[in-house]
Amino acid sequence: MSPAEAPILEAIEISKSYGARRALDNVSLAVRPGEIAGLLGPNGAGKTTTLSILATLLRPDSGRILIDGKPTDPRGLGHMLGLVPQSLALYPTLSAAQNVWHFARMQGLSRDEATDSCKRALDEVGLIERAGDPMHAFSGGMKRLLNLACGVVHRPRVLLLDEPTVGVDLQSREQLLTRIRHYADAGAAVIYSTHYMEEAERICDRVLLIDRGKLIAEGDLEKVISLGGGRPRIELTYRGQLPEVRFGRLAGVREVGATGIEGKATLEVNSLGHVAEVLQGLRTLDVNVIDFNLHSPNLSDAFIALTGHTLRDQVL
Amino acid sequence: MLRAIWLTAQNEARLLIKDPIVLFMLLFAPVVIITVAGYSLGSLYGGSANSFRLPVVDLDHGKLADRIVEALRKEHPITLEMLDDPDEARRLVSRRDRTPVAMVIPAGTSAAIAAGGEPRLILFVDPVRRVEVNALELHIDELCRRVTEQARMAAQSQIESFGAQQALMLPGDLGFVEHPAIEGEAVTVNAFDQYVPGFGVTFLLIGMMLGIALTLFDERDWGTLKRLQVSGAPLTGLLLGKLFARFIVGIVQMVLLIAVGWALFGITLGRNPLALIIPTIGISFAAAALGLVVASIATAHDSVMPLGVTISMAMAAIGGCWWPLDFEPAWMRELARWMPTTWTMQAFNDLMIRHQPPSAALRPLAATMGIGVIFLGAGLIRFVSLND
Numbered sequence: 001m002s003p004a005e006a007p008i009l010e011a012i013e014i015s016k017s018y019g020a021r022r023a024l025d026n027v028s029l030a031v032r033p034g035e036i037a038g039l040l041g042p043n044g045a046g047k048t049t050t051l052s053i054l055a056t057l058l059r060p061d062s063g064r065i066l067i068d069g070k071p072t073d074p075r076g077l078g079h080m081l082g083l084v085p086q087s088l089a090l091y092p093t094l095s096a097a098q099n100v101w102h103f104a105r106m107q108g109l110s111r112d113e114a115t116d117s118c119k120r121a122l123d124e125v126g127l128i129e130r131a132g133d134p135m136h137a138f139s140g141g142m143k144r145l146l147n148l149a150c151g152v153v154h155r156p157r158v159l160l161l162d163e164p165t166v167g168v169d170l171q172s173r174e175q176l177l178t179r180i181r182h183y184a185d186a187g188a189a190v191i192y193s194t195h196y197m198e199e200a201e202r203i204c205d206r207v208l209l210i211d212r213g214k215l216i217a218e219g220d221l222e223k224v225i226s227l228g229g230g231r232p233r234i235e236l237t238y239r240g241q242l243p244e245v246r247f248g249r250l251a252g253v254r255e256v257g258a259t260g261i262e263g264k265a266t267l268e269v270n271s272l273g274h275v276a277e278v279l280q281g282l283r284t285l286d287v288n289v290i291d292f293n294l295h296s297p298n299l300s301d302a303f304i305a306l307t308g309h310t311l312r313d314q315v316l
Numbered sequence: 317m318l319r320a321i322w323l324t325a326q327n328e329a330r331l332l333i334k335d336p337i338v339l340f341m342l343l344f345a346p347v348v349i350i351t352v353a354g355y356s357l358g359s360l361y362g363g364s365a366n367s368f369r370l371p372v373v374d375l376d377h378g379k380l381a382d383r384i385v386e387a388l389r390k391e392h393p394i395t396l397e398m399l400d401d402p403d404e405a406r407r408l409v410s411r412r413d414r415t416p417v418a419m420v421i422p423a424g425t426s427a428a429i430a431a432g433g434e435p436r437l438i439l440f441v442d443p444v445r446r447v448e449v450n451a452l453e454l455h456i457d458e459l460c461r462r463v464t465e466q467a468r469m470a471a472q473s474q475i476e477s478f479g480a481q482q483a484l485m486l487p488g489d490l491g492f493v494e495h496p497a498i499e500g501e502a503v504t505v506n507a508f509d510q511y512v513p514g515f516g517v518t519f520l521l522i523g524m525m526l527g528i529a530l531t532l533f534d535e536r537d538w539g540t541l542k543r544l545q546v547s548g549a550p551l552t553g554l555l556l557g558k559l560f561a562r563f564i565v566g567i568v569q570m571v572l573l574i575a576v577g578w579a580l581f582g583i584t585l586g587r588n589p590l591a592l593i594i595p596t597i598g599i600s601f602a603a604a605a606l607g608l609v610v611a612s613i614a615t616a617h618d619s620v621m622p623l624g625v626t627i628s629m630a631m632a633a634i635g636g637c638w639w640p641l642d643f644e645p646a647w648m649r650e651l652a653r654w655m656p657t658t659w660t661m662q663a664f665n666d667l668m669i670r671h672q673p674p675s676a677a678l679r680p681l682a683a684t685m686g687i688g689v690i691f692l693g694a695g696l697i698r699f700v701s702l703n704d
Contacts, residue, residue, distance in 0.1 A: 055542075055546045056545075056546060056548075057542055057545060077548065078546060078547045078548020078549070079547075083542070083543055085539045085542060085543065087537075087538065087539040088538065088539065089539030089543040090538065090540065091540060103543065103544075103547065106544055106547040106549055107547045107548075108547075108548075150543065151543075
């Protein structure tokens with residue numbers, strides 16, 4: 001399902017301070033049905049504060065929350081929100097079914113609805129066979145899947161996910177991402193907070209990059225990557241000597257990250273369409289290229305370019 | 317090796333100093349319990365005893381009665397209160413108004429002893445305050461012995477003065493007999509009648525405080541509390557739901573303990589065993605509310621245990637769960653009036669030992685519930701303000 005035009009949930013110029021520290025500064029964002037919006041940012045950037053405000057756990061100091069374009073009391077949003085927190089918000093001694101059923105009931109579902117929804121949610125995440133087992137007996141990946149099932153059991157219109165794949169193996173991560181995509185395809189608006197850029201690249205339709213409490217970049221993947229200013233790179237392995245000017249005669253080429261290792265060089269080019277021309281140019285320079293890797297700019301490059309290398313935990 | 321020992325010891329000391337909970341357990345908690353126990357049980361070890369009011373009814377109006385009253389006036393811890401009506405004296409004991417014992421000197425006591433008989437003073441006693449009764453009876457027993465001795469010496473000197481010309485008799489022995497202050501109740505108590513509800517309440521408090529406070533910390537740590545809050549359920553509703561479940565568990569716990577006490581130790585269940593549910597409801601409610609207070613003031617999971625146990629034990633001790641309230645000095649008894657344990661134990665004693673009707677437990681219930689409401693309000697306000 002392609003994202004519809006009208007957002008379900010909008011945050012308009014929300015701000016939040018903790019004492020003298022401004023955690024969020026006039027952040028506006030919106031999420032539409034069928035869309036997965038990736039909420040990215042370094043530690044302490046304001047992601048958790050944003051999610052907490054959207055999840056109605058925190059009240060913003062200023063700004064508005066709109067539901068279907070109308071101002072709404074955040075306290076009445078519970079039934080349409082599903083939260084999958086980073087910590088496993090589960091009862092360890094209860095069975096998988098008891099966990100899901102309890103949250104279904106708390107979301108306002110009747111007994112029958114809760115029973116049906118519980119089965120459906122456990123089936124969707126592949127835990128129906130283990131429904132009667134206590135949560136503490138589950139593997140890390142299964143716990144994460146159960147955590148997801150508890151967040152979606154009531155079929156929320158907005159799904160808020162806070163690093164749902166932390167600490168799980170590749171198989172479980174694969175299954176989680178597939179399920180999340182499925183929920184979005186079924187019409188849910190998803191806000192997905194993560195530190196894993198490859199995950200965001202894989203499932204997010206749009207990226208919201210937040211840093212120091214401000215929304216510093218927003219748009220689809222291509223747009224945000226381009227905002228990072230990154231360019232394609234060619235990692236060369238060559239034999240023999242380079243000309244004295246090295247790669248200086250090649251138009252639109254800049255040697256970057258010189259390793260000093262003889263036989264290796266990294267070239268940055270203007271665009272992917274320019275790569276063939278550069279390789280041809282290397283031949284005219286009599287550079288004996290024996291291997292090369294092409295590296296397209298990705299979200300990680302843009303993230304670092306836009307947020308810098310400073311360790312935020314140290315700064316904060 | 318020595319270096320490792322030294323460095324480890326240094327670091328351990330550093331950790332200890334930085335852990336206020338450990339310091340609390342090491343120093344403050346024992347000081348609280350020692351203070352309560354020391355003041356409460358001090359008189360048992362020869363410390364300053366409490367003073368007692370002793371209502372006395374003189375129906376004899378003879379010389380012997382005068383001597384008894386005069387001797388009682390000289391007893392240091394006893395304050396005499398002369399009454400005319402034995403029923404009034406009895407009522408004072410049954411009202412537990414600092415009068416564990418009342419004395420009646422029956423009509424004809426002086427004449428009976430002069431005639432060589434063995435008259436008996438009547439003591440109305442409160443069986444719940446057996447230790448105090450025993451302490452007072454020691455004084456009265458000694459007094460009877462002295463009075464008898466004096467009467468004998470007077471008779472002896474009379475015999476010596478008159479020789480054998482008159483048929484004078486030596487006085488008999490003066491003694492006393494116990495009567496229950498409330499018609500139909502026993503004058504002695506099965507110790508388990510005190511200890512089953514007393515320790516039942518103690519463990520109810522400990523279980524309730526730890527149970528509620530720890531599960532609330534668990535919910536916070538697990539993240540389930542946040543998830544539930546997101547569902548739109550008001551935090552106050554979530555808390556009250558938890559307290560209600562624990563409140564029911566507390567009632568079941570207390571009922572089972574009393575049933576076990578009855579089956580194993582033969583405790584008295586009073587006129588109407590069902591009435592025991594009244595103080596049980598009160599203390600379960602107050603303890604659940606207090607559990608919320610502990611959850612709201614404990615700074616971390618680890619601080620719940622020392623805080624909860626110390627509060628529970630101090631409250632149980634001061635409230636008369638471990639020993640009769642009248643052991644305690646006046647200031648501690650005044651403090652006890654603000655504790656739910658005090659009113660609960662009063663209700664249990666009234667119903668089980670004093671065989672009072674269920675209505676006797678209503679005032680203690682109101683007091684316990686009132687204190688519980690204060691705890692509940694304070695706990696809700698603080699917990700919600702910290703977590704909502």
